[in-house]
Amino acid sequence: MTEAATRVAVESRTAISLVDGDIHIQPANRLDFGRYMTAHWRRHLETFGGRGPGGASYPRANKYAARSDSYPPNGKPPGSDLDFLRHQLLDTWNIDIGVLNPLLGAGGQRNLEFGAALATAINEWQFAEWLDPEPRLRGSVVVEYEDGELAAEEIHRVGDDPRLVHVLLSIRTAEPMGRRKYWPMYEAAVAHDLPVGVHFGGSGGSPITGTGFPSFYIEDHAGMPTVFQSQVISLVCEGVFERFPDLKIVLIEGGFGWLPSLMWRLDEAYGRLREEVPALRRLPSEYIREHFWITTQPMEEPPRVTQLERLLDQLNMNDRLMFATDYPHWDFDAPDHAIPGRLPADLKAAIRAENAVRLYGLRPAEA
Amino acid sequence: MIDCDVHNSVPSLPALYPYLSEHWVEYCRQSAFGGPADSAYPAHAPTSVGPLWRGAKPAPGTSAGAVVEQLLDPLGVELAILNCVYAVESIHNPDTAAAMSAAVNDWQIAEWLDADHRFRASVVVPSAQPEMAAREIERAAADRRFVQVLLPVRSAMPYGNRHYHPIFEAAERHGLAVGLHFGGAPGNPPTGAGWPSYYLEEYAGMAQIFQTQILSMISEGLFDRFPDLRIACIEGGFTWLPSLLWRIDKEWKGLRRDVPWVREEPSHYVHKHMRFTTRPLDAPPDPGGLADVIDDIGAEGMLLFATDYPHWHFDRIEDAIPAALPERLRAGILRDNARVFYGL
């Protein structure tokens, strides 16, 4: 790096000490998206509305899956009011940069053109009502991820806005993410130097687990790491990182405790079955450590902190972990409590901000 | 040493004819039914038969004599628990599934249990029809050399679901453990995001199925309803268990109200009711790491030694017992844990 660039990088790093990698916003009323749609799609939104595969109804612990104290005083839904979000989240915790991940169903639409129209509307809504008025916020490129062409189109349309930090998917996709149908989307993301963020949730048409539909919300929620594992395996085994050497994947709200043992298991299996996947030229764990970033929420809570320290050693991805609150959801991680105090200071700083600054090329908010 | 996962395999459909009624033999001969279709172990995939046994005659697992010669004698196995992976759950005709299950069990009695006193076996059941499965358990349980009921880990819905409770009720009543085993062909995709392309993904991804089943059994109160139930997780690995237990314990503290019959920390149920076989090992790369992982499971006596014969995990018979297993745990893993768990 040149001296000037180094100075800027150092300044950025010291000016940003806390990045929240996962914030959820929603409109006060879903029909508000109509404002950002053509007349045709506005009417579609009002009449047929969103239509996903259905069948995956697991009432979440609280309405909107939100903390019960996250309703703005004006009675609007959690995460729908910028002023209250500033007050209860950004200001309370001195968050320098917050990343918005609006999971509002664009990707899971059976009507793909409607999904693309909804994605465009969500992105325009992000600009108009969140990113323009609040310099501390960054957003996602929301796309209809089940159609490569439509997804690429949206990425090309808005992907160069510096305030959009990654492409956003929900993790329960229709096919495992490494499959070819998703490659045009990865190509577009890489072309715009955008990581692809994949987030807890969604419903792609399969039962929500690999062995059918469970009964209870705790199985939906605590079972989500299994889908993260399947997706990591898919991305690696399908040779996506050979095809797209610059592709970066951000795993959001999946936890990370499962990743070391997955690397051990996949390396061992690959050692014996490698002839089936000739595109791979390195160990799966090498691809994982090179191409994945992970947000910390929900933080793992083993009985003893020493076990968490050991887990982090086993994981050996200290430069890839990024703090997130998941505000306003109930499984929120508080910035002052979630990261154990006794972790080394430089690791805490890396998790709290530096890793995200580096990945997303963040600069301090211009007030 | 007790080997808790040895595979006997039905060599061909006609091998079962002596154990099927005339009607079913005619059905097998004259219909398009060629036996259950299963993708768990492609016949010539590298992992399906290890180099130690590749090309052996008789073909590995196809007769008692083969297993005695290829495994029990060379390794000095005192007792071997047979797990016959035969995807009856993929047979949609319930009566065919039930008839084939009974035939496999009778074949196991006649050609395995009677052939060598070192064998014990698992009851194969038409698991998609829990009431019929319960009847087969009742029938087979008369022979005490059956020590467990075998269920493929992949199922049409998670096993904790009340739909499956007749199976566990019968197993508990007859003092049989229930073994969840790698494999299964229920028809639904093996991930929550559809069908993966490669066998490698399905093979490695089986761990996620075990994780889902454990979460289901706890959430659905299987162990609250059947307090004497024992579940073995066979050929799914175990090094993922600590992080799973930490996560389920964490979630339960806040989501307990949905499942109010789960009255203890979920990990306590796993410690009390479940055991895990040692192949595949999936150990961390650093030699001391495995001891840490076993420690993180949070209870002693959880592991059961297995070779998973004839699947590929080691190249020499000397390596059948993983070197990374901590010395002080060996006696338990090789023998005592299984003796206690299976009542051997």
Add this chain to the structure above:
Amino acid sequence: MPRHVVARVDELPPGARTIVEIAGRSIGVFNIKGEFFALRNRCPHQGGPLCTGRLSGFLMGTTPGEYNYSRPGEILRCPWHGWEFDVRTGQSWFDPAKTRVRSYPVEVVAGSQLVAEAAEAPPAAGLLPGPYTAETYPASVENEYVIVELST
């Protein structure tokens, strides 16, 4: 032990609660069926505002499908991760021995007594300024007051 007046009894009917600041601590005071309880407004998990959470009954079962419901309104669920605390004791349900929220002794005192105490005793020996101050007592000696005792 410092005693703080936090509310008038008639302002806190059964089922109601108030959150007050006393000596730099946020404390929730609850009326459960006519009895008063005070808990630190900070969840031992991640420091969330515990006393703003929902009050529920207690749900238990012994077998799947069994829902035994008791003690309506006596279980406080943290607004963040939903941990359940017994309002009466401050103990968490899942780990009553080691995971609990600080609970404080509460008593109900007649206004007339408060006035008498304020008149005869120096402030250090009795009540400390809380949300209610001594000035309000003479106007309402016929009321009763909720007092929370904080150990230092």
